[in-house]
Amino acid sequence: MKFAHFADCHIGSWREPKLKEISTMAFVKSVDLCIEKRVDFVLIAGDLFNTSLPSIDMLKETVVKLKELKDNKIPVYVIAGSHDYSPSGKTMLDVLESAGLFVNVGKGEVVDGKIKLNFTVDEKTGVKITGMMGKKAGLERVYYENLIRENLENEEGYKIFMFHSAITELKPKSMEKIDSRPLSFLPKKFDYYAGGHPHFVFSEKIEGYGTIAYPGPLFPNNFKELEELSKGGFFIVTDNNVEWQPVQIYNTEHIKVECEHRKPEDVEREILDGISKKEFINTIVTLRLSGVLECGKPSDIDFKEIFKRLYEKSAFFVMKNTNALSTKEFEEVKVSASSIEDIEEDIIKEHAGQIEIEDFSPELVTKELMNVINKEKDEGEKVGDFEKKVSDEVKKILGVEKVFGG
Numbered sequence: 441m442k443f444a445h446f447a448d449c450h451i452g453s454w455r456e457p458k459l460k461e462i463s464t465m466a467f468v469k470s471v472d473l474c475i476e477k478r479v480d481f482v483l484i485a486g487d488l489f490n491t492s493l494p495s496i497d498m499l500k501e502t503v504v505k506l507k508e509l510k511d512n513k514i515p516v517y518v519i520a521g522s523h524d525y526s527p528s529g530k531t532m533l534d535v536l537e538s539a540g541l542f543v544n545v546g547k548g549e550v551v552d553g554k555i556k557l558n559f560t561v562d563e564k565t566g567v568k569i570t571g572m573m574g575k576k577a578g579l580e581r582v583y584y585e586n587l588i589r590e591n592l593e594n595e596e597g598y599k600i601f602m603f604h605s606a607i608t609e610l611k612p613k614s615m616e617k618i619d620s621r622p623l624s625f626l627p628k629k630f631d632y633y634a635g636g637h638p639h640f641v642f643s644e645k646i647e648g649y650g651t652i653a654y655p656g657p658l659f660p661n662n663f664k665e666l667e668e669l670s671k672g673g674f675f676i677v678t679d680n681n682v683e684w685q686p687v688q689i690y691n692t693e694h695i696k697v698e699c700e701h702r703k704p705e706d707v708e709r710e711i712l713d714g715i716s717k718k719e720f721i722n723t724i725v726t727l728r729l730s731g732v733l734e735c736g737k738p739s740d741i742d743f744k745e746i747f748k749r750l751y752e753k754s755a756f757f758v759m760k761n762t763n764a765l766s767t768k769e770f771e772e773v774k775v776s777a778s779s780i781e782d783i784e785e786d787i788i789k790e791h792a793g794q795i796e797i798e799d800f801s802p803e804l805v806t807k808e809l810m811n812v813i814n815k816e817k818d819e820g821e822k823v824g825d826f827e828k829k830v831s832d833e834v835k836k837i838l839g840v841e842k843v844f845g846g
Contacts, residue, residue, distance in 0.1 A: 441565045441598070444474045444685075445675040447485035447636030448657040450523065452498040458757050459724075463490070464501050466659035466672055466687050471505040473685060475512050477676060480565050482514060484542070485636030485655075486521020486574045486604030492531040499532065506541040515562060516542035520573040521604040521636055545602060546573040556588045559595060567598050574604025574637055584625040592627040601630040606638040610652065615640065623649070632677065639665055643675065643682045651682060658687055663761050666726055667694050690756050691723040699765055700731035704740035707733075711746055720755040730764035737767045 449467050454460045474482055489498065509516055524531050537544050548557035548570075559568040570592065574580055592601070606620035615638055626633060626649065633652040635642075639661060643653040657665065658672040673686040695714065699707050707729065727746070729738070743760060750758045 441567065442477070442479045442676065442678045443565075443567075444470075444477075444479045444482045445485065445632075445634045445653060445655055445677060446470060446482065446658060447604075447634070447655050447674075448487045448521070448639055448661070449484065450487055450490040450657060450659070450661050451502055452494045453490040453659075453661050456757070456759075462689050463659050464498060465689050467502065468505055469689065470658055470674055470685075470687050471509060473687075474514060475508065479514060479676065481562050481567075482509060482516045483569070483600065483602060483634045484516060484518040485571075485602050485634045486519050487523040487636060488518060488521070489532060490523050492524055494532055503536070503539075503541065506536065510541060513564075515564075517545050517560060517562075517569050517602070518542050519544065519546040519571040519602045519604060519636075522574045524574075545569045546571045551588065554586050554588045555583055557592060559599075565598075567600060568595060569600045569602065571600075571602025571634070572604070580605060581621060581625075584621060587627065589627045593629045599630045600632045600634055601627060602634045602636075604636045607635070607652070610642060610644070610654075611638055612640055612642075626652075639669070641669075641673070641684055643684075651680075653677075653682060655684065659689065663726060663759060666692060666724065667728070670694075691721075693718075693720060693723050693725045695725065695727045697727075697729050698731050699729050699733055701734045702731070703734055704736040704738070708741045708746070712749060715746070715749045715753060718753070720750055720753040722754065722756050725750055725755050725758045727758065727760040728764075729760070729762050731766075733765070733767045735768060738762050738765050 451463050451467055452460060453463050506516060518533065520531060520533055524533055533544060536542060543560055545560045548555055557570045559570050561568050572580060572583055606618050607623050608620040609623045611618060611620055618638060628648050631650045633650060635652060635654040638654060639657045640654060641656040643651060645651045653675055655674045656669060656672060658674065660666040660669045660672060670692040671686055671688045673684050676683050676685050695711065697707055697711060747758050
Protein backbone atom coordinates (compact mmCIF):
# COMPACT_ATOMS: atom_id res chain seq x y z
CA MET A 441 0.00 0.00 0.00
CA LYS A 442 1.25 3.46 -0.94
CA PHE A 443 -0.59 6.76 -0.60
CA ALA A 444 0.17 10.49 -0.75
CA HIS A 445 -0.79 13.02 1.89
CA PHE A 446 -1.21 16.64 0.73
CA ALA A 447 -2.41 19.55 2.86
CA ASP A 448 -2.70 23.32 2.53
CA CYS A 449 -2.24 23.49 -1.24
CA HIS A 450 -3.70 27.02 -1.13
CA ILE A 451 -4.04 27.16 -4.90
CA GLY A 452 -4.43 30.83 -5.86
CA SER A 453 -2.74 32.28 -2.78
CA TRP A 454 -0.33 35.23 -2.94
CA ARG A 455 -1.30 38.57 -4.46
CA GLU A 456 1.74 38.77 -6.72
CA PRO A 457 0.86 37.05 -10.04
CA LYS A 458 4.22 35.27 -10.30
CA LEU A 459 3.93 33.72 -6.84
CA LYS A 460 0.22 33.00 -7.28
CA GLU A 461 1.09 30.92 -10.33
CA ILE A 462 3.69 28.95 -8.34
CA SER A 463 0.99 27.69 -5.95
CA THR A 464 -0.68 26.08 -8.97
CA MET A 465 2.62 24.82 -10.37
CA ALA A 466 3.36 23.15 -7.02
CA PHE A 467 0.06 21.26 -7.19
CA VAL A 468 0.72 20.25 -10.80
CA LYS A 469 4.19 18.92 -9.95
CA SER A 470 2.88 17.07 -6.87
CA VAL A 471 0.23 15.28 -8.91
CA ASP A 472 2.83 14.35 -11.53
CA LEU A 473 5.01 12.84 -8.79
CA CYS A 474 2.07 10.82 -7.45
CA ILE A 475 1.41 9.37 -10.91
CA GLU A 476 5.11 8.69 -11.43
CA LYS A 477 5.41 6.91 -8.07
CA ARG A 478 2.18 5.01 -8.69
CA VAL A 479 0.48 5.76 -5.39
CA ASP A 480 -2.79 3.96 -4.64
CA PHE A 481 -4.66 7.10 -3.57
CA VAL A 482 -4.17 10.74 -2.58
CA LEU A 483 -5.35 12.50 0.59
CA ILE A 484 -5.88 16.29 0.66
CA ALA A 485 -6.29 17.39 4.28
CA GLY A 486 -7.96 20.74 3.70
CA ASP A 487 -7.35 24.04 1.92
CA LEU A 488 -7.06 22.75 -1.62
CA PHE A 489 -7.86 26.32 -2.69
CA ASN A 490 -7.08 29.56 -0.91
CA THR A 491 -10.75 30.54 -1.05
CA SER A 492 -14.08 28.73 -1.21
CA LEU A 493 -14.68 30.28 -4.66
CA PRO A 494 -11.39 30.18 -6.64
CA SER A 495 -10.87 31.97 -9.94
CA ILE A 496 -11.76 30.22 -13.19
CA ASP A 497 -8.09 30.03 -14.23
CA MET A 498 -7.04 28.37 -10.96
CA LEU A 499 -10.00 26.02 -11.17
CA LYS A 500 -9.32 24.92 -14.76
CA GLU A 501 -5.72 23.92 -14.05
CA THR A 502 -6.73 22.07 -10.88
CA VAL A 503 -9.49 20.16 -12.67
CA VAL A 504 -7.07 19.04 -15.40
CA LYS A 505 -4.72 17.49 -12.82
CA LEU A 506 -7.52 15.90 -10.80
CA LYS A 507 -8.81 14.38 -14.06
CA GLU A 508 -5.31 12.96 -14.72
CA LEU A 509 -5.37 11.24 -11.33
CA LYS A 510 -8.79 9.81 -12.08
CA ASP A 511 -7.67 8.59 -15.52
CA ASN A 512 -4.74 6.85 -13.81
CA LYS A 513 -7.16 5.17 -11.40
CA ILE A 514 -5.79 7.09 -8.39
CA PRO A 515 -8.76 8.17 -6.24
CA VAL A 516 -8.55 11.40 -4.24
CA TYR A 517 -10.06 11.79 -0.76
CA VAL A 518 -10.48 15.27 0.72
CA ILE A 519 -11.86 17.25 3.62
CA ALA A 520 -12.69 20.96 3.66
CA GLY A 521 -10.22 23.27 5.39
CA SER A 522 -10.58 26.71 6.95
CA HIS A 523 -10.07 28.34 3.52
CA ASP A 524 -12.34 25.89 1.66
CA TYR A 525 -15.08 26.43 4.21
CA SER A 526 -18.01 28.73 3.41
CA PRO A 527 -20.69 29.87 5.91
CA SER A 528 -23.28 29.05 3.24
CA GLY A 529 -22.12 25.45 3.31
CA LYS A 530 -21.54 25.47 -0.45
CA THR A 531 -18.02 25.49 -1.87
CA MET A 532 -16.22 24.54 -5.06
CA LEU A 533 -15.41 21.21 -3.37
CA ASP A 534 -19.06 20.25 -3.77
CA VAL A 535 -18.92 20.94 -7.51
CA LEU A 536 -15.71 18.95 -7.98
CA GLU A 537 -17.09 16.04 -5.97
CA SER A 538 -20.29 16.07 -8.07
CA ALA A 539 -18.06 15.85 -11.15
CA GLY A 540 -16.54 12.67 -9.74
CA LEU A 541 -13.05 14.11 -9.31
CA PHE A 542 -12.72 13.25 -5.62
CA VAL A 543 -14.61 12.09 -2.54
CA ASN A 544 -15.20 14.33 0.48
CA VAL A 545 -14.82 11.95 3.44
CA GLY A 546 -15.81 14.51 6.09
CA LYS A 547 -19.42 13.39 6.15
CA GLY A 548 -21.73 11.79 8.64
CA GLU A 549 -25.08 12.10 10.34
CA VAL A 550 -26.60 13.52 13.50
CA VAL A 551 -27.75 10.90 15.99
CA ASP A 552 -29.48 12.13 19.16
CA GLY A 553 -27.70 15.48 18.90
CA LYS A 554 -24.31 13.85 18.37
CA ILE A 555 -22.19 13.60 15.20
CA LYS A 556 -21.59 10.14 13.78
CA LEU A 557 -18.92 10.04 11.05
CA ASN A 558 -19.04 7.40 8.35
CA PHE A 559 -16.12 5.56 6.75
CA THR A 560 -15.27 5.68 3.06
CA VAL A 561 -13.56 2.46 1.94
CA ASP A 562 -10.88 2.64 -0.75
CA GLU A 563 -11.77 -0.09 -3.22
CA LYS A 564 -8.23 -1.11 -4.16
CA THR A 565 -6.60 -1.26 -0.71
CA GLY A 566 -9.56 -1.67 1.64
CA VAL A 567 -8.31 1.27 3.72
CA LYS A 568 -11.08 2.94 5.71
CA ILE A 569 -11.02 6.75 5.66
CA THR A 570 -13.02 9.36 7.51
CA GLY A 571 -12.35 12.85 8.78
CA MET A 572 -13.43 16.16 10.25
CA MET A 573 -13.63 19.37 8.27
CA GLY A 574 -11.82 22.51 9.39
CA LYS A 575 -13.54 25.85 9.83
CA LYS A 576 -12.36 29.43 10.19
CA ALA A 577 -11.37 30.60 13.68
CA GLY A 578 -11.32 26.99 14.94
CA LEU A 579 -15.11 26.73 14.90
CA GLU A 580 -14.86 22.97 14.25
CA ARG A 581 -14.32 22.60 18.00
CA VAL A 582 -18.01 22.01 18.65
CA TYR A 583 -17.98 19.11 16.18
CA TYR A 584 -15.24 17.34 18.13
CA GLU A 585 -17.04 17.99 21.41
CA ASN A 586 -20.11 16.22 20.03
CA LEU A 587 -18.34 13.44 18.11
CA ILE A 588 -19.38 9.84 18.68
CA ARG A 589 -16.10 7.93 18.99
CA GLU A 590 -17.09 4.33 19.72
CA ASN A 591 -17.88 3.35 16.12
CA LEU A 592 -14.65 4.97 14.90
CA GLU A 593 -12.35 3.45 17.51
CA ASN A 594 -13.89 -0.02 17.40
CA GLU A 595 -13.76 -0.37 13.60
CA GLU A 596 -11.31 -3.06 12.46
CA GLY A 597 -8.75 -2.74 9.66
CA TYR A 598 -6.32 -0.04 8.52
CA LYS A 599 -7.91 3.33 9.28
CA ILE A 600 -7.07 6.92 8.37
CA PHE A 601 -8.48 9.99 10.10
CA MET A 602 -8.20 13.28 8.21
CA PHE A 603 -8.37 16.57 10.11
CA HIS A 604 -7.62 20.27 9.63
CA SER A 605 -6.68 21.62 13.07
CA ALA A 606 -3.57 22.34 15.09
CA ILE A 607 -2.98 19.99 18.04
CA THR A 608 -1.91 21.82 21.19
CA GLU A 609 0.60 19.21 22.35
CA LEU A 610 2.25 18.92 18.92
CA LYS A 611 2.49 22.45 17.54
CA PRO A 612 5.95 24.08 17.56
CA LYS A 613 6.78 27.00 19.85
CA SER A 614 6.76 29.39 16.90
CA MET A 615 3.05 28.62 16.52
CA GLU A 616 2.07 28.85 20.17
CA LYS A 617 -0.46 31.61 19.43
CA ILE A 618 -2.30 29.66 16.74
CA ASP A 619 -5.72 28.34 17.80
CA SER A 620 -5.51 24.62 18.57
CA ARG A 621 -7.34 21.58 19.87
CA PRO A 622 -6.08 19.14 22.54
CA LEU A 623 -4.87 15.74 21.36
CA SER A 624 -7.78 14.13 23.22
CA PHE A 625 -10.18 15.61 20.65
CA LEU A 626 -8.94 13.10 18.07
CA PRO A 627 -10.52 9.64 18.12
CA LYS A 628 -8.02 6.94 19.13
CA LYS A 629 -6.91 3.71 17.46
CA PHE A 630 -6.36 4.97 13.92
CA ASP A 631 -3.26 3.93 12.00
CA TYR A 632 -2.64 7.28 10.33
CA TYR A 633 -3.85 10.80 11.09
CA ALA A 634 -3.60 13.04 8.02
CA GLY A 635 -3.39 16.56 9.37
CA GLY A 636 -3.51 20.00 7.85
CA HIS A 637 -3.77 23.69 8.83
CA PRO A 638 -0.52 24.53 10.68
CA HIS A 639 2.22 24.98 8.10
CA PHE A 640 5.05 22.84 9.44
CA VAL A 641 6.43 19.41 8.65
CA PHE A 642 5.79 16.84 11.37
CA SER A 643 5.38 13.08 11.62
CA GLU A 644 5.40 11.08 14.84
CA LYS A 645 3.84 7.92 16.20
CA ILE A 646 1.80 8.76 19.31
CA GLU A 647 0.93 6.08 21.86
CA GLY A 648 -2.77 5.24 21.85
CA TYR A 649 -3.27 6.89 18.50
CA GLY A 650 -0.96 6.12 15.58
CA THR A 651 1.16 8.21 13.24
CA ILE A 652 0.07 11.85 13.32
CA ALA A 653 1.43 13.83 10.39
CA TYR A 654 1.45 17.35 9.00
CA PRO A 655 3.16 17.69 5.59
CA GLY A 656 3.14 21.50 5.55
CA PRO A 657 2.06 23.51 2.50
CA LEU A 658 2.81 22.53 -1.09
CA PHE A 659 4.33 26.00 -1.45
CA PRO A 660 5.11 28.52 1.32
CA ASN A 661 2.22 30.89 1.80
CA ASN A 662 3.91 34.11 2.97
CA PHE A 663 7.27 35.87 3.38
CA LYS A 664 8.07 34.25 6.73
CA GLU A 665 7.25 30.76 5.44
CA LEU A 666 9.49 31.30 2.43
CA GLU A 667 12.34 32.08 4.84
CA GLU A 668 11.64 29.15 7.16
CA LEU A 669 10.61 26.44 4.67
CA SER A 670 12.11 27.62 1.35
CA LYS A 671 9.96 25.02 -0.43
CA GLY A 672 6.85 22.94 0.11
CA GLY A 673 6.15 19.24 -0.06
CA PHE A 674 3.94 16.31 0.89
CA PHE A 675 4.19 12.87 2.47
CA ILE A 676 4.32 9.56 0.66
CA VAL A 677 3.35 6.72 3.01
CA THR A 678 4.44 3.20 2.08
CA ASP A 679 3.08 0.67 4.55
CA ASN A 680 4.36 2.19 7.82
CA ASN A 681 7.14 4.30 6.31
CA VAL A 682 6.42 8.05 6.09
CA GLU A 683 8.68 9.97 3.71
CA TRP A 684 8.52 13.70 2.99
CA GLN A 685 8.64 14.49 -0.73
CA PRO A 686 9.96 18.02 -1.40
CA VAL A 687 8.37 20.05 -4.20
CA GLN A 688 10.91 22.53 -5.58
CA ILE A 689 9.64 24.91 -8.26
CA TYR A 690 12.26 27.66 -7.96
CA ASN A 691 15.37 28.06 -5.84
CA THR A 692 15.22 30.45 -2.89
CA GLU A 693 17.87 32.76 -1.49
CA HIS A 694 17.44 34.63 1.79
CA ILE A 695 19.39 37.82 2.46
CA LYS A 696 19.27 39.05 6.06
CA VAL A 697 21.04 42.24 7.09
CA GLU A 698 21.45 43.59 10.63
CA CYS A 699 21.40 47.40 10.42
CA GLU A 700 21.89 48.34 14.07
CA HIS A 701 24.03 51.52 14.45
CA ARG A 702 24.82 51.56 10.73
CA LYS A 703 24.41 54.19 8.02
CA PRO A 704 22.01 53.59 5.11
CA GLU A 705 24.82 53.87 2.54
CA ASP A 706 26.86 51.20 4.38
CA VAL A 707 23.90 48.82 4.46
CA GLU A 708 23.24 49.38 0.77
CA ARG A 709 26.91 48.80 -0.11
CA GLU A 710 26.98 45.49 1.81
CA ILE A 711 23.91 44.20 -0.01
CA LEU A 712 25.18 45.23 -3.44
CA ASP A 713 28.61 43.70 -2.76
CA GLY A 714 26.96 40.43 -1.77
CA ILE A 715 24.80 40.44 -4.91
CA SER A 716 27.85 40.97 -7.13
CA LYS A 717 29.43 37.74 -5.87
CA LYS A 718 26.49 35.41 -6.66
CA GLU A 719 24.14 34.33 -9.40
CA PHE A 720 20.39 34.25 -8.80
CA ILE A 721 19.14 32.36 -11.85
CA ASN A 722 15.44 31.42 -11.43
CA THR A 723 15.63 32.24 -7.73
CA ILE A 724 13.07 33.75 -5.39
CA VAL A 725 15.03 36.24 -3.27
CA THR A 726 13.84 37.47 0.12
CA LEU A 727 15.52 40.51 1.64
CA ARG A 728 14.97 41.21 5.34
CA LEU A 729 16.49 44.24 7.10
CA SER A 730 16.25 44.88 10.83
CA GLY A 731 17.66 47.17 13.50
CA VAL A 732 17.91 50.91 14.17
CA LEU A 733 19.90 52.94 11.66
CA GLU A 734 22.49 55.32 13.11
CA CYS A 735 21.21 58.14 10.90
CA GLY A 736 18.96 58.82 7.96
CA LYS A 737 15.87 56.76 7.25
CA PRO A 738 15.05 53.38 5.62
CA SER A 739 14.07 55.07 2.35
CA ASP A 740 17.66 56.35 2.04
CA ILE A 741 18.60 52.78 1.10
CA ASP A 742 18.19 52.54 -2.68
CA PHE A 743 16.00 49.44 -2.88
CA LYS A 744 15.19 50.20 -6.50
CA GLU A 745 18.86 49.76 -7.39
CA ILE A 746 19.13 46.60 -5.26
CA PHE A 747 16.13 45.04 -7.00
CA LYS A 748 17.53 46.09 -10.39
CA ARG A 749 20.85 44.35 -9.69
CA LEU A 750 19.09 41.17 -8.57
CA TYR A 751 16.92 41.01 -11.67
CA GLU A 752 20.02 41.62 -13.80
CA LYS A 753 21.37 38.49 -12.12
CA SER A 754 18.29 36.59 -13.43
CA ALA A 755 16.33 36.46 -10.16
CA PHE A 756 12.78 35.14 -10.70
CA PHE A 757 11.17 37.31 -8.03
CA VAL A 758 12.46 39.68 -5.34
CA MET A 759 10.66 40.78 -2.18
CA LYS A 760 11.73 42.71 0.90
CA ASN A 761 10.64 43.06 4.51
CA THR A 762 11.67 46.17 6.49
CA ASN A 763 9.07 45.95 9.26
CA ALA A 764 11.81 45.68 11.89
CA LEU A 765 13.94 48.47 10.39
CA SER A 766 13.76 51.96 11.87
CA THR A 767 15.82 55.09 12.27
CA LYS A 768 17.46 56.62 15.32
CA GLU A 769 15.65 59.92 14.85
CA PHE A 770 12.32 58.11 14.84
CA GLU A 771 13.14 56.03 17.91
CA GLU A 772 14.15 59.01 20.07
CA VAL A 773 11.02 60.46 21.64
CA LYS A 774 11.81 63.90 23.03
CA VAL A 775 9.88 63.66 26.27
CA SER A 776 11.01 63.14 29.80
CA ALA A 777 7.59 63.06 31.43
CA SER A 778 6.35 60.02 33.31
CA SER A 779 2.57 60.31 32.83
CA ILE A 780 0.34 60.43 29.74
CA GLU A 781 -0.84 63.89 30.74
CA ASP A 782 2.75 65.15 30.99
CA ILE A 783 3.64 63.62 27.63
CA GLU A 784 0.64 65.33 26.04
CA GLU A 785 1.72 68.62 27.64
CA ASP A 786 5.24 68.29 26.20
CA ILE A 787 3.89 67.47 22.74
CA ILE A 788 1.58 70.49 22.88
CA LYS A 789 4.44 72.82 23.85
CA GLU A 790 6.63 71.40 21.09
CA HIS A 791 4.02 71.87 18.36
CA ALA A 792 1.95 74.80 19.67
CA GLY A 793 3.75 77.24 17.41
CA GLN A 794 2.11 75.64 14.40
CA ILE A 795 -1.32 76.85 15.55
CA GLU A 796 -2.31 80.41 14.77
CA ILE A 797 -5.62 81.46 16.33
CA GLU A 798 -6.21 85.07 17.25
CA ASP A 799 -6.76 85.86 20.95
CA PHE A 800 -6.09 82.28 22.01
CA SER A 801 -3.24 80.53 23.76
CA PRO A 802 -2.05 77.85 21.28
CA GLU A 803 -1.07 75.51 24.12
CA LEU A 804 -4.48 75.85 25.76
CA VAL A 805 -6.34 75.41 22.48
CA THR A 806 -4.42 72.27 21.55
CA LYS A 807 -4.98 70.72 24.96
CA GLU A 808 -8.70 71.46 24.83
CA LEU A 809 -8.92 69.89 21.37
CA MET A 810 -7.18 66.75 22.61
CA ASN A 811 -9.64 66.51 25.50
CA VAL A 812 -12.58 66.71 23.11
CA ILE A 813 -11.13 64.12 20.71
CA ASN A 814 -10.51 61.71 23.60
CA LYS A 815 -14.17 61.80 24.69
CA GLU A 816 -16.17 58.61 24.25
CA LYS A 817 -19.75 58.24 23.08
CA ASP A 818 -22.26 58.02 25.93
CA GLU A 819 -24.17 54.77 26.35
CA GLY A 820 -27.33 54.91 24.24
CA GLU A 821 -26.19 58.06 22.43
CA LYS A 822 -26.75 57.99 18.67
CA VAL A 823 -23.65 58.17 16.48
CA GLY A 824 -24.98 61.21 14.61
CA ASP A 825 -25.69 63.09 17.85
CA PHE A 826 -22.22 62.23 19.22
CA GLU A 827 -20.48 63.42 16.05
CA LYS A 828 -22.46 66.71 16.09
CA LYS A 829 -21.61 67.26 19.74
CA VAL A 830 -17.88 66.81 19.08
CA SER A 831 -18.07 69.02 15.99
CA ASP A 832 -19.83 71.80 17.93
CA GLU A 833 -17.26 71.67 20.74
CA VAL A 834 -14.35 71.83 18.27
CA LYS A 835 -15.95 74.83 16.53
CA LYS A 836 -16.42 76.52 19.88
CA ILE A 837 -12.77 75.99 20.89
CA LEU A 838 -11.50 77.26 17.55
CA GLY A 839 -14.01 80.11 17.44
CA VAL A 840 -15.18 79.12 13.97
CA GLU A 841 -18.86 79.28 14.96
CA LYS A 842 -18.45 83.05 14.62
CA VAL A 843 -17.37 82.57 11.01
CA PHE A 844 -20.04 80.02 10.04
CA GLY A 845 -22.76 81.44 12.23
CA GLY A 846 -22.96 78.27 14.34
